[in-house]
């Protein structure tokens with residue numbers, strides 16, 4: 001559990017941010033944007049060092065190539081500085097793992113739907129408007145999906161994580177719904193309940209983020 005300490009510090013900072021109610025810029029959001037920036041810088045540096053790609057992207061425009069290379073040189077310096085922060089690098093790894101898990105879960109959901117569609121002749125004909133070519137396309141896609149689905153679903157850590165994410169999302173949604181209906185109550189109560197509701201929403205969001213981060217870090221053991 002190499003990420004445990006990191007996760008706890010993330011959780012604590014999100015908890016602090018949630019208490020501070022203003023919290024549009026929570027620690028988690030900041031880290032996320034820093035990680036995104038690092039990814040962008042990394043891509044730029046990679047592009048500048050790949051002559052084939054560079055020529056391709058710029059239509060071989062020497063001026064543009066020089067511009068990109070100059071930008072990449074600055075990016076490289078900035079990237080070195082950011083990468084020297086090992087805390088940030090580990091945080092980005094956790095966030096990336098959480099994102100990957102969520103993407104995998106979304107893929108499981110959509111591939112399951114596709115496989116079910118292909119298995120139901122009535123539904124398939126309806127969806128493809130009886131176009132035999134389209135029906136065959138769906139079936140080909142579904143059989144490729146079935147193979148991938150089997151691989152993903154064999155990973156019980158992943159499927160359990162997906163279950164947790166789904167229920168965390170449902171809870172966040174329910175909380176948001178409750179907050180919304182609470183805020184439509186009498187205007188006298190509204191002033192006080194609004195701040196409570198928004199804090200509730202923030203907590204629900206943080207709970208979801210925490211779940212996804214935990215899942216990504218492999219901390220939730222099933």
Ligand SMILES: *[C@@H]1O[C@H](CO)[C@@H](O)[C@H](O)[C@H]1NC(C)=O
Nearest residue numbers: 017019020021022023024025
């Ligand atoms: C929270 O909001 C108050 C009032 O709007 C402001 O004075 C304070 O600086 C804010 N705190 C943070 C951490 O942004």
Ligand SMILES: *[C@@H]1O[C@H](CO)[C@@H](O)[C@H](O)[C@H]1NC(C)=O
Nearest residue numbers: 046049050051052053054056
């Ligand atoms: C350079 O980019 C091309 C695609 O434009 C890719 O096929 C190739 O593998 C890249 N080369 C390196 C060294 O990354």
Ligand SMILES: *[C@@H]1O[C@H](CO)[C@@H](O)[C@H](O)[C@H]1NC(C)=O
Nearest residue numbers: 059060061062063064065067
């Ligand atoms: C090359 O790129 C520069 C800078 O973006 C642009 O001003 C110039 O018109 C381009 N040249 C050609 C031949 O497209």
Ligand SMILES: *[C@@H]1O[C@H](CO)[C@@H](O)[C@H](O)[C@H]1NC(C)=O
Nearest residue numbers: 030031034085086087088091
């Ligand atoms: C390293 O990154 C972490 C997480 O973003 C941040 O809290 C910390 O201040 C950074 N440390 C330095 C020395 O920049």
Ligand SMILES: *[C@@H]1O[C@H](CO)[C@@H](O)[C@H](O)[C@H]1NC(C)=O
Nearest residue numbers: 116119120121122123124126
């Ligand atoms: C096939 O889909 C139709 C709706 O398009 C549904 O009524 C039917 O129950 C489905 N059949 C099976 C076996 O799931």
Ligand SMILES: *[C@@H]1O[C@H](CO)[C@@H](O)[C@H](O)[C@H]1NC(C)=O
Nearest residue numbers: 129130131132133134135137
């Ligand atoms: C059937 O679907 C194929 C593939 O999507 C399409 O190219 C073709 O035009 C469609 N045929 C008719 C009759 O709509």
Ligand SMILES: *[C@@H]1O[C@H](CO)[C@@H](O)[C@H](O)[C@H]1NC(C)=O
Nearest residue numbers: 100101104155157158161218
């Ligand atoms: C199973 O899923 C978890 C969570 O997404 C992931 O960390 C792990 O690497 C996966 N294991 C395999 C063998 O793919």
